[in-house]
Amino acid sequence: MSPAPALTRERIDQLIDDHFRYEATDDVDAVVASLTPDAAHHVVPSPVGPIRGRDAARAFYRRLFDALAGEQVTPVRRLYGPDFVVDEVLWQGRVIDGSIFLCDGRTGSVTFRMLHVFEFEGDLIRSEQVWCDLAAIQAQLGVGACDEVAA
Secondary structure, eight states: OOOOOOOOHHHHHHHHHHHHHHHHTTOHHHHHHTEEEEEEEEEETOTTOOEESHHHHHHHHHHHHHHEEEEEEEEEEEEEOSSEEEEEEEEEEEESOGGGGTOTTOOEEEEEEEEEEEEEETTEEEEEEEEEOHHHHHHHTTOOHHHHHHO
16 A cells, blocks of 8 residues: 655645634534544643544534634744644634633633644644643733742
């Protein structure tokens, strides 16, 4: 059996842009369908920690969509490999449930940098790791780093 052909930048862009569109419209089923059945998913600093598989991803995304309301995503840069991409964006929106960012009881508008690392298996995402600028989020929600440690 020959290996699957490498993904083109155009195809990678389409896969990621579709995934982001599903997220933007809170379409849990489409987001989950964009993942391999055993996909690894980790959002730093989510209190959930790393998860694996579509069922765990479905539960995570339901919680995420209840906790955030995105308004705008501005691309910063995208770096490509043969079966992976690093995607940096500036995210703007509203935090409805601050516990998703370790800010219990806090809500408000935020703007922060977000870095995704996607790995692909064919036309599906086999791994999605996301890093959010927690210090920026907490500062905008009125939680100082020292306050968080002292609490």
